[in-house]
Amino acid sequence: MSKHIETRDLNVYYGEFLAVEGVNISIAARSVTAFIGPSGCGKTTFLRTLNRMHEVLPGARVEGELLLDGENIYGTGVDPVTVRSMVGMVFQRPNPFPTMSIRENVLAGYKLNGARMSKSQADDVVEEALMGANLWNEVKERLDKPGSGLSGGQQQRLCIARTIAVKPDVILMDEPCSALDPISTLAIEDLIHELKQEYTVVIVTHNMQQAARVSEKTAFFNIAGTGKPGKMIEYDETATIFNNPNNEQTERYVSGKFG
Amino acid sequence: MSSPGDSPSSTAEPAETSASQKRSLAEGDSRGVFGDRLFSTLALLAGVAILVTLAFVALFLTVNSTGAIYQDEEGLILGAFLEYAYPLVVGTLIASLIALILATPVAVGVALYISHFAPPRLSKTIGYVIDLLAAIPSVVYGAWGMSFLGPALVPVYAWLHENLGFIPLFAGTPSQTGRTILTAGVVLGVMILPIITSVCREIFIQTPKLHEEAALALGATRWEMIRMSVFPFARAGIISGIMLGLGRALGETMAVALVLSPGLLTASLISSGNSTIPAEIALGFPEAPPGSERQAQLIAIGLVLFIITLIVNMTARWIVSRHKEFSGAN
Numbered sequence: 313m314s315k316h317i318e319t320r321d322l323n324v325y326y327g328e329f330l331a332v333e334g335v336n337i338s339i340a341a342r343s344v345t346a347f348i349g350p351s352g353c354g355k356t357t358f359l360r361t362l363n364r365m366h367e368v369l370p371g372a373r374v375e376g377e378l379l380l381d382g383e384n385i386y387g388t389g390v391d392p393v394t395v396r397s398m399v400g401m402v403f404q405r406p407n408p409f410p411t412m413s414i415r416e417n418v419l420a421g422y423k424l425n426g427a428r429m430s431k432s433q434a435d436d437v438v439e440e441a442l443m444g445a446n447l448w449n450e451v452k453e454r455l456d457k458p459g460s461g462l463s464g465g466q467q468q469r470l471c472i473a474r475t476i477a478v479k480p481d482v483i484l485m486d487e488p489c490s491a492l493d494p495i496s497t498l499a500i501e502d503l504i505h506e507l508k509q510e511y512t513v514v515i516v517t518h519n520m521q522q523a524a525r526v527s528e529k530t531a532f533f534n535i536a537g538t539g540k541p542g543k544m545i546e547y548d549e550t551a552t553i554f555n556n557p558n559n560e561q562t563e564r565y566v567s568g569k570f571g
Numbered sequence: 572m573s574s575p576g577d578s579p580s581s582t583a584e585p586a587e588t589s590a591s592q593k594r595s596l597a598e599g600d601s602r603g604v605f606g607d608r609l610f611s612t613l614a615l616l617a618g619v620a621i622l623v624t625l626a627f628v629a630l631f632l633t634v635n636s637t638g639a640i641y642q643d644e645e646g647l648i649l650g651a652f653l654e655y656a657y658p659l660v661v662g663t664l665i666a667s668l669i670a671l672i673l674a675t676p677v678a679v680g681v682a683l684y685i686s687h688f689a690p691p692r693l694s695k696t697i698g699y700v701i702d703l704l705a706a707i708p709s710v711v712y713g714a715w716g717m718s719f720l721g722p723a724l725v726p727v728y729a730w731l732h733e734n735l736g737f738i739p740l741f742a743g744t745p746s747q748t749g750r751t752i753l754t755a756g757v758v759l760g761v762m763i764l765p766i767i768t769s770v771c772r773e774i775f776i777q778t779p780k781l782h783e784e785a786a787l788a789l790g791a792t793r794w795e796m797i798r799m800s801v802f803p804f805a806r807a808g809i810i811s812g813i814m815l816g817l818g819r820a821l822g823e824t825m826a827v828a829l830v831l832s833p834g835l836l837t838a839s840l841i842s843s844g845n846s847t848i849p850a851e852i853a854l855g856f857p858e859a860p861p862g863s864e865r866q867a868q869l870i871a872i873g874l875v876l877f878i879i880t881l882i883v884n885m886t887a888r889w890i891v892s893r894h895k896e897f898s899g900a901n
Contacts, residue, residue: 363788365784365787365788368783368784370690370691393790393791393792394790396787396788396789396790396791397789397790398790400788400789401784401788403781403784403785403788405781407779407781407782407784407785408785409782409785409799409800409803410782410803410804411803411804411806412803420786420789420799421789421790424789424790424791424795424799471785474789475788475789478789478790
């Protein structure tokens, strides 16, 4: 189910522009890892390389290796579509498919994988995924209503349900709470705690308290200046990063002296 | 909750009013009021002008077409008029339908290629070429259809008749000039292609990146992504595009008048025969004496076309507004 991630000298380019340079990181299975850092430092870019989503932009490419349980997802002959079905992603703004009902949204990934299933099987998948996303009790009476009719926090949990319905190995979250109010944020953070029992979770956040609350390990990214590549400065236990970082830049960032 | 939002403006107020010699809030500020009024009046006039024009056209058509339905000597002759009108209505619909069936898949495909598949530079070029198609005058299309496409299709019609002759559509003697309703439909299809393409392209491009990425992140291929995010988003736009194209096809005069050698209504698409309302009006009007029953008849058939177009547009609106809840607009 859950896989560990390892990168070796990973460089990310947009065309000729080197956006992120030389990342070596090892993310354990069944854990929550947070990426923090100032805007534009490449943490979202790096997150998107973990499921090859950055390739959606023309000219984006990667050098180096990214191993998912030892298998290079950038190896020749690897289809990004396969990678993305194993590494799910939750976006900054909730994005349920507006034309689909709540139920159809949850089953969207299943339909892609071409799985044929009976109605009762589909019901089970929907219930399990919505339970897993702590949304079942709120929506079980209106599964056939459009997903876009839910509140922002519910929509985001619906997106998480959609992601876990296909049972991925890794779940990536790109600032999943930045568009949500504090109550919904709390609901999502609780959910992340539960998700790590089964999945490898990687989360990008601008909120350092959030990183401290949800993650076991934290990576700090920084950028030397405009036009320079972003780098991973420090990667350690979350407690170490926030209380006792080794690097001076990390220290300055987490203590609020810049960024 | 709202008080913190309000407070900065209320604190800023005194400073501003004292600068402009103390005026109470109720007195208001007259800056920009004139421009505001002027613009809203202009907008209102523009809206009214459209309605008035439409009303006059409808009135003109109705008044002048009474002669086709009522004659002093014969009384009400509705039956005779319907007998005259229905082959033309059916012919118009057949030609437009052929055009739509041919043009829609091509237009959607081209629009998708431009918006989602082609490299940026190529997609721009193709976009220009498609727009250029729209700039060709319809008389040129007519001439092309009559003198080139028609003769070129003659062997195709012969083949269709030989192999698919058991279908009533391809029964009958194949035309030797190729100037049939099918040729007219093909020409109309080429003419409405750029309309549908450009509407679809504009809509496809506007698909929110967020929805496209949602599909891709679930492991969708490009085609699956298009089916999951682009088509549902663009559905209303595609229908509007098709309806715009249909409107053009229904009303197109010159091309059909040149291409088609008109005749009686027949089920066969490949033999000469059939006619459309605009072609009938264009060919018949110059020969109809003013004030005669014939002229009234032609105007009445014009009114029928007006009503058909109206129904087409209203149906399109209805289709678009259905499932508003699921449209993605909210």
